Amino acid sequence: MIHNAVVLRSRPGKNGHPVPENFRVEEIMTSPELKEGQVLVRTLFLSVDPYMRCCMNDDTGADYLLPWRLGECVDGGGVGVVEASKNQALSVGTSVTSFNWPWQTYNVMDGSLLQKVDPEMVDGHLSYVLGAVGMPGLTAVLGVREKGHVTPGSHQTMVISGAAGACGSIAGQIGRLDGCERVVGICGSDQKCQALVTELGFTAGINYKKGDISSALREHCPTGIDIYFDNVGGPISDAVISQMNPSGHVILCGQISQYNKDVPYPPPLSEDTQKALCHKNITRERFVVLNYMEKHEEGLVQLSRWVKTGQIKVLETVVNGIENMGEAFCSMMTGGNIGKQVVNISD
Ligand SMILES: NC(=O)C1=CN([C@@H]2O[C@H](COP(=O)(O)OP(=O)(O)OC[C@H]3O[C@@H](n4cnc5c(N)ncnc54)[C@H](OP(=O)(O)O)[C@@H]3O)[C@@H](O)[C@H]2O)C=CC1
Numbered sequence: 064m065i066h067n068a069v070v071l072r073s074r075p076g077k078n079g080h081p082v083p084e085n086f087r088v089e090e091i092m093t094s095p096e097l098k099e100g101q102v103l104v105r106t107l108f109l110s111v112d113p114y115m116r117c118c119m120n121d122d123t124g125a126d127y128l129l130p131w132r133l134g135e136c137v138d139g140g141g142v143g144v145v146e147a148s149k150n151q152a153l154s155v156g157t158s159v160t161s162f163n164w165p166w167q168t169y170n171v172m173d174g175s176l177l178q179k180v181d182p183e184m185v186d187g188h189l190s191y192v193l194g195a196v197g198m199p200g201l202t203a204v205l206g207v208r209e210k211g212h213v214t215p216g217s218h219q220t221m222v223i224s225g226a227a228g229a230c231g232s233i234a235g236q237i238g239r240l241d242g243c244e245r246v247v248g249i250c251g252s253d254q255k256c257q258a259l260v261t262e263l264g265f266t267a268g269i270n271y272k273k274g275d276i277s278s279a280l281r282e283h284c285p286t287g288i289d290i291y292f293d294n295v296g297g298p299i300s301d302a303v304i305s306q307m308n309p310s311g312h313v314i315l316c317g318q319i320s321q322y323n324k325d326v327p328y329p330p331p332l333s334e335d336t337q338k339a340l341c342h343k344n345i346t347r348e349r350f351v352v353l354n355y356m357e358k359h360e361e362g363l364v365q366l367s368r369w370v371k372t373g374q375i376k377v378l379e380t381v382v383n384g385i386e387n388m389g390e391a392f393c394s395m396m397t398g399g400n401i402g403k404q405v406v407n408i409s410d
């Protein structure tokens with residue numbers, strides 16, 4: 064059968080910004096003949112995520128990430144449905160997911176590399192498997208709970224950068240559910256700030272592209288900052304850390320503002336920020352969701368419950384068509400998304 068695949072055409076280059084032209088869609092031919100254990104899956108949704116920027120480099124800068132190879136089909140989080148099966152555990156019609164889903168409209172895959180999805184868990188929204196009830200949701204809940212030290216009743220203020228994105232939008236809601244008194248999000252537009260407050264229940268939103276972040280933080284965090292869920296790094300994080308209270312906690316989740324720079328992960332901190340962390344005895348521990356595999360199942364059950372009961376609201380930005388994967392990825396890297404960015408490949 065003939066179907067479509069997205070391959071990496073070129074790398075952004077040293078300190079380069081990704082462009083949709085770094086990707087190319089090709090027609091490929093796959094034999095519909097399945098070997099024992101294999102399944103034919105039709106792709107429903109594909110995920111675009113910030114770590115993929117690192118996979119576009121020759122050297123990803125992180126030991127757990129392999130570089131994508133030029134001219135080859137790229138992969139990431141995906142969800143789809145089994146259309147033909149020679150695997151006893153996966154019957155036709157089963158919904159399945161994987162972290163390593165090739166960017167193709169159809170895939171012949173070894174069934175043992177796929178995880179079954181219960182559509183009930185995601186209230187029928189299979190795209191949530193890539194977002195709120197998937198890796199980004201787990202990053203939020205485990206990041207907050209493993210590294211945040213939220214103590215109900217102690218009047219804590221949590222700040223989240225990248226707050227309107229996949230991880231940030233969920234992390235802020237969990238901060239509120241777990242008992243923070245104030246939850247303040249930093250993001251890149253007034254529309255996003257408004258969504259944080261009116262739809263997601265944040266205390267306030269700060270648009271870092273407008274005005275002075277430091278004075279906005281002073282206004283919205285009058286008792287200082289106790290917990291910082293850091294998705295972006297760079298000058299935004301310098302400004303937040305400078306207003307943190309002694310013995311506070313930085314959850315080092317990601318540093319997207321530095322991903323187009325040729326530096327290892329995590330990127331180096333400014334001298335002032337290093338001093339602030341040290342003098343105020345602030346912890347800043349690296350958090351990687353893949354290091355907590357044993358807590359994923361329980362985390363997904365919790366996220367599913369929150370989503371189904373409406374305690375957590377899910378925001379998504381959906382683009383249609385495999386030919387728009389590169390566009391969707393570049394848009395997400397420059398703030399075009401609100402909530403999780405996914406691409407709908409087929410219905
Ligand atoms: N540690 C872990 O295990 C994991 C870490 N992560 C990390 O979490 C972070 C968020 O990921 P995810 O939720 O998937 O992505 P998002 O949905 O948040 O999308 C990325 C967002 O980053 C913001 N952004 C882009 N460039 C900049 C910049 N220069 N300065 C400030 N903000 C910027 C944009 O929003 P805006 O409009 O606000 O600029 C954009 O929407 C990333 O750093 C990612 O690497 C993700 C998953 C797992």
Ligand SMILES: CCCCCC(=O)/C=C/[C@H]1[C@H](O)CC(=O)[C@@H]1CCCCCCC(=O)O
Nearest residue numbers: 114117125127128129198317328351352353
């Ligand atoms: C190098 C910068 C990475 C910054 C942090 C980040 O975004 C991490 C994301 C990973 C998260 O821990 C869970 C994931 O799914 C993300 C990457 C997973 C990649 C697995 C790919 C394994 C492989 O190399 O085949």
